[in-house]
Amino acid sequence: MTLEIATPVTVYVTYSGSPHDRFDRTWYVERHLPLVMASWARYGLDSIAAFFPASQQAGTLAICECQFRDQAAVDAAFNSPEATAVMADVPRFTDIAPSRTRAVSL
Numbered sequence: 001m002t003l004e005i006a007t008p009v010t011v012y013v014t015y016s017g018s019p020h021d022r023f024d025r026t027w028y029v030e031r032h033l034p035l036v037m038a039s040w041a042r043y044g045l046d047s048i049a050a051f052f053p054a055s056q057q058a059g060t061l062a063i064c065e066c067q068f069r070d071q072a073a074v075d076a077a078f079n080s081p082e083a084t085a086v087m088a089d090v091p092r093f094t095d096i097a098p099s100r101t102r103a104v105s106l
Contacts, residue, residue, distance in 0.1 A: 006070035008046070010103035013064040015096045019056040027093040028062065035089055036066070039082035044073020061096070074102070 015023060029050055037048050047067040053060060068074045077083065090098060 009068045009071050009074050011066045011068065011074060012101045012103060013066065013098045014060055014101065015062045015094060015098055016060050017096045018058045019061075021061065022093075022095050023061045024093040025052060025062070032089050032093055033064070036064075036086055039086050040066075040077040040080065043076040043080055044069035045077055 017023070033048050033050060037045060045066060045068055047065075049065045051063045051065070068077065
């Protein structure tokens with residue numbers, strides 16, 4: 001009998017633009033991230049963290065690091081009924097379209 005061990009998956013959600021683009025960091029940290037965690041923890045989202053550049057400049061305005069239990073958890077979260085509410089919240093803090101990237105261990 002072989003025991004299958006779940007491999008954690010990291011998904012980065014990034015927002016790129018200029019310092020003139022609208023991105024409400026307060027809404028993002030205080031409202032959006034808690035919404036994401038509350039919505040997707042039941043599917044296997046283990047942790048979430050936001051990172052911002054030290055100075056305002058064109059390029060990456062925000063990075064969200066989402067740690068999921070495994071790939072099945074990622075699929076379940078992004079295909080869940082709650083995903084609609086998570087995505088509907090994005091226009092409340094920015095007009096920038098998010099970009100998702102799955103991290104791969106080297």
